[in-house]
Amino acid sequence: MSSIHDLATWEPLLRLVRTSNEERLAAPGGYLTGRISLGSWSVPVQRPRLVPGRAAQVEDMQDEFTAVELRDALRADGAKGVSFVVETAADGRTLLHVVESGPAVEPGVMSPFVGALLLVEGAVPEPWRRLPEEVPGAAPAPSADPELLERTLRERLPDAIGATEEEIAAAEARLGVALPDELKALYRVTRARWEDWGGDHAAEERVSDAVGCELFSLDGLHIADAASRPCPWRFAADDAVVTTPDAAVQGLVGSPGWIVFGDNGGGDRLAVDLTPGPGGHKGQVIVIDHERTIGAGLRAGSLTGMVTDLPDGWHQDRDADGPPVVARVNTHYLGSVEAAAHPELEVLCIGWRKGAPVSLAPVAGLPRLRTLTAIPGALADPLEIAGLKGLEYLSLGPEEWRVLLAAGAVPRSLSAAGIEVHGEQHPLPVLDLADELLALWDRPLIGRTVLDAGR
Structure with a gap:
């Protein structure tokens, strides 16, 4: 029975991806990503132009339907979904990375790979614990x-x-x-x-x-x-x-x-x-x-x-999605962290705004602050997170996480974590970072299989 770990299972999809993206995969370092689950798929292929005045026909997408038939392999392996990276190696070979999130990673939303990292098994956010x-x-x-x-x-x-x-x-x-x-x-x-x-x-x-x-x-x-x-x-x-x-x-x-x-x-x-x-x-x-x-x-x-x-x-x-309990610091809402600081603050989300990166000093020591999300580059000093003692969820850009990891300053109070990826970034370093965070809590790592498809 076919398996998602066998190259033969992926060959129809690989042919279609290569044909649809010859320029993108021509040079070493070129890569594409996608995801296939039992109920849906998102694959980087070009669909044929439809005939004007005619509704789409099954045969118009038959190649794509054939390519994603590896869902049968998902069922055989007992998997609900799988992500993949097709990349051109330095020597011109095509490598296929099969990525299985595992039980400690929620499915990605903005990315096909990494959603929230579940650092404590069975933990749920504070609102879901409230009686x-x-x-x-x-x-x-x-x-x-x-x-x-x-x-x-x-x-x-x-x-x-x-x-x-x-x-x-x-x-x-x-x-x-x-x-x-x-x-x-x-x-x-x-x-x-x-x-x-x-x-x-x-x-x-x-x-x-x-x-x-x-x-x-x-x-x-x-x-x-x-x-x-x-x-x-x-x-x-x-x-x-x-x-x-x-x-x-x-x-x-x-x-x-x-x-x-x-x-x-x-x-x-x-x-x-x-x-x-x-x-x-x-x-x-x-x-x-x-x-x-x-x-x-x-x-x-x-x-x-x-x-x-x-x-x-x-x-x-x-819904209670505004101050003082939930504060969003960005160009459309609050202009500063100082404006968000309040004893009842539970959630602080720092998004894009004009001006210099912000300090977290105004919210240090707040008794109820449990969630902090910040887009890449938003924080002046990520190590100020050490002053936020009650965090259960933290979502940062890769560089900010690297600062915390290097200093041994990842908050141990966390139950879950997120990685904020903005713009186009190669997914494999993000997966490496996710595994480092999971390893701190001794959680199951993300499964990865590399298949060599040759030149």
Whole structure:
């Protein structure tokens, strides 16, 4: 069976890459990169010009389709994806570097090779560790009325098959939480199982119309905790949990008190919220936006209110992506690190700006600063990072990382790290740097196989 470590597996792709990039690979040092995964691929090939007035045909890209059939080898090797470098060696030979990120590296976003380096196995960013705060006196909304809810639904769905008390108890045991009275009332009317509708889509639609959402079956109830909303470290480390004093919904990634019971038809989940914000009600209905990684919006003060009033929309406060908790120093936001310094600062992102590189002295010793990202050349003295004692995520340019490595000053508090690569840089030195950082934490290194394709 073919393997991604066999040259024969790559030969169709190599031929296509060489043909498409003869000038780029003509001289020693020339290189190209790409990535192939089970569901997609990005390869450096020139696609043929389409015939004007004719839609693209399969045969127009048949060579490319044939070349990426090495996905069969990925499946055979049990791999989800692989990156590669095609380069021309000093003696004119073509070398193919097969790059397997391994378990300690997230897939790259801006690069096909290196995403966040996972220095501590199983670690997640601080927002994903945050649990809901207690809100003394939180109570159901005045509109919450389980009896009215059940009566209304029975009028709308007279033929529905409801859940038994034993089935409801089994759902509670599976979830590890007692269902609120309103949710029990809903499922006593209809347990929303497909088999109960006998394959009748109209019956399913009647339930959706009656409830105001695409209702999950009793067996489909689940908890929207933080683990149910995964996000790569590169993005998650920039998030922050902030709940304002009047917020109806806590600005969490997830909560053990968010019981998901439906969908709005667009991929957003509806949940009963048992851990409301200071301005909310226990048992309110919230919407978990699938396009956001943090927070949720308010749909209705109660499940009864949602069913009886059938509101169309929902409201979510803006994510906490600004000062004082999250600060971005660049030409479009804050002009200096001094302007970002605040006791509540958690995330500092330093991007492109006019003027000299910046000092980190103004933020040294801040108690909550946990994330620092800085583009290459942005820092006046990378060794000032030693004054940031609580960093769990650090992303720097290769030269800045080299300064820290040479001085033995890489913060040991880190759980994950990123390498900021701007512009075109040869990927192999970046991979070498990544391996050095992984080795400091005794983590699995990036797998690399070099295949000689000759001249």
